[in-house]
Amino acid sequence: xxxxxxxxxxxxxxxxxxxxxIILLIPNYATKDAWTKLAGVAEPWKFSxxxxxxxxxxxxPLVDPAFGTAACRYDLNEAPLWVSAGGNLPFWSVAIFDxxxxxxxxxxxxxxxxxxxxxxxxxxxxxxxxxxxxxxxTEKAVLVESSVKQGxxxxxxxxxxxxxxxxxxxxxxEAQCKRFEARSG
Numbered sequence: 001x002x003x004x005x006x007x008x009x010x011x012x013x014x015x016x017x018x019x020x021x022i023i024l025l026i027p028n029y030a031t032k033d034a035w036t037k038l039a040g041v042a043e044p045w046k047f048s049x050x051x052x053x054x055x056x057x058x059x060x061p062l063v064d065p066a067f068g069t070a071a072c073r074y075d076l077n078e079a080p081l082w083v084s085a086g087g088n089l090p091f092w093s094v095a096i097f098d099x100x101x102x103x104x105x106x107x108x109x110x111x112x113x114x115x116x117x118x119x120x121x122x123x124x125x126x127x128x129x130x131x132x133x134x135x136x137x138t139e140k141a142v143l144v145e146s147s148v149k150q151g152x153x154x155x156x157x158x159x160x161x162x163x164x165x166x167x168x169x170x171x172x173x174e175a176q177c178k179r180f181e182a183r184s185g
Contacts, residue, residue: 006131034100035073035098044073047175053159053168068168072146074121076149079119079179080130085151086163087171091158098148105144113140117155120180121146148178 024046042048047070051063064082070152074081083094094117095106120142122130126146130138155175 034097034101035152038071038073039083042071042073042152044075045178047072047155047172047177051060051158052172053165054162064156066160067158068172069157070155070172070175071152072155073152074150074177076121076123076146078128078180080123080126080182081119082178083117083119083121083152083155083176083177085117085155085171087167087174088115089167089171090160090164092117092171093156095154095156096121096144096146096151097154098151104146104148104151108141116140117175118142119144119153121153121157122180123147123149130160 038048041050050069050071051065051067053063053068071178085092089109093106093108093110095103096119098104104122106152107119109117112118120130120138120141124145124147127143130143155172156170157171159165
């Protein structure tokens with residue numbers, strides 16, 4: 001009986017120590033989220049290439065080496081977001097995330113209008129204004145209404161085999177992430 005008591009007491013003490021260590025380590029890991037990492041390497045409103053196909057290094061963990069990846073931070077308080085890229089790749093995808101890394105919206109070349117990457121992200125007020133008088137350049141765009149004001153966009157491009165390397169690099173390099181200003185008339 002005494003032996004069981006000591007084992008149980010030792011288990012509670014060890015669990016308490018582990019619990020305290022985890023609490024003390026939280027601030028160290030809290031600054032290692034995707035938003036913070038991107039803020040260190042990526043300007044707002046501009047894509048930064050995070051990884052190239054074939055490379056297993058990058059600032060984001062567990063990146064598939066068959067994909068090139070680029071990210072862009074945005075703030076809808078400043079303006080709506082315009083994302084575009086051109087090229088005939090085997091596959092590409094684009095995803096919008098909030099600051100905590102939660103996916104808000106995503107699509108790929110199979111679901112895009114005419115396989116073109118053209119995306120406009122707007123808050124509800126901006127969307128209402130756009131719908132009153134939609135400019136011609138929004139006809140083929142995927143319009144996303146988001147109440148989340150700050151976030152980042154992640155573009156991934158598949159390099160099916162080494163012959164696609166130059167095209168994937170060009171696709172990521174020329175991808176645009178900018179403030180959207182609707183032209184009237």
